[in-house]
Amino acid sequence: MTGLTRRTLLGAAAAPLVAPSAHAQGWPNGPIRLVVPFPPGGSTDALARLVQTGLQQRLGVNIIIENKAGASGAAGTAVFAKSPPDGNTWLIVFDTHSVNPYLMNLQYDTEKDLDPVMLVATAPYLLAVNTKHEFKSLADVLAAAKAKPDGLSYASVGSGSVGHLFMVLLQKKTGIKLTHVPYRGGGPAMNDALGGHVDFIIGSVALVTPQLGSGKLRPIVQTGEKRVPALTDVPTVIETVPDLTAYTWWGVFAPAGTPQPTVERFHKELTASIREERVTKALTESQQMTLVLSTPEELRKFSTAQGKLWGPVVKENDIKGEM
Secondary structure: OOOOOHHHHHHHHHOOOOOOOHHHHHOOOOOEEEEEOOOOOOHHHHHHHHHHHHHHHHHOOOEEEEEOOOHHHHHHHHHHOOOOOOOOEEEEEOOHHHHHHHHOOOOOOOOOOEEEEEEEEEEEEEEEEEOOOOOOOHHHHHHHHHHOOOOOEEEEOOOOOHHHHHHHHHHHHHOOOOEEEEOOOHHHHHHHHHOOOOOEEEEEHHHHHHHHHHOOEEEEEEOOOOOOHHHOOOOEHHHOOOOOOOEEEEEEEEEOOOOHHHHHHHHHHHHHHHOOHHHHHHHHHHOOOEEOOOOHHHHHHHHHHHHHHHHHHHHHOOOOOOO
16 A cells, blocks of 8 residues: 555554643634635545534534645645644645645645644545446456557546556556546546546546446446455456555645644544544445544655655656646
């Protein structure tokens, strides 16, 4: 998965944070914004909306979700990074967060301008085909792509997303050529995949699985080491192409300098909100996420490891982000 093992991450989830100090008692004192740097309709947006009610009840203030899409999450993150570190603004990121520094010149420093809060969850990607095609397996896709190079297109949630980078490696390892169509998030990518404007979509199982009942998408392959419980009939890519896996992830950050007691209180209430039965069920069953709920330091290590894992793929293939 990364330099960190799943056992390490789960162990981190079990480690309690120090109880918030009295300094955090005056917070919150107004509405709280959850910045989602992607459009509505994707898995990151879904996560924000699932925890919104619980956070409002526990913190006693309105939780406002702000979607600020663009540049694979970098546009909204750049705006967020300028927010005052007063605990009233938090950022929910997707896997592009760790790759963006390798893709483009950012208007912020991922290490210096953002403080980690929590690695919420991980999940494999899922490659699904519009049902206008007869493809039933990855072997079918590879045969069709070899017969007609660049004749098949796939949607991703953005240039340089881990899903995109996975597809780059898949093409290199199998000798096929596909046309990449990047979108500004999971919602727009899914809309065009369902509409048949692209042939495939590579998205997290959280994004794709809920749409499989529509009759418009057929799952082809998943990118984890093991088949997820809801998709036991969908093979993993390593069953056909060895040594190729990819995971997406969701994390929460604060503006750099946010008081530690405030971070600890928010972490505590966010954890409790996620552990509500309805939220946990939606995330683990409908969205097929594997919950981690890590400490801030574990998120920092994980995010850095993800950058080191996928950054070389960006450089070796001269992949550029979209500003």
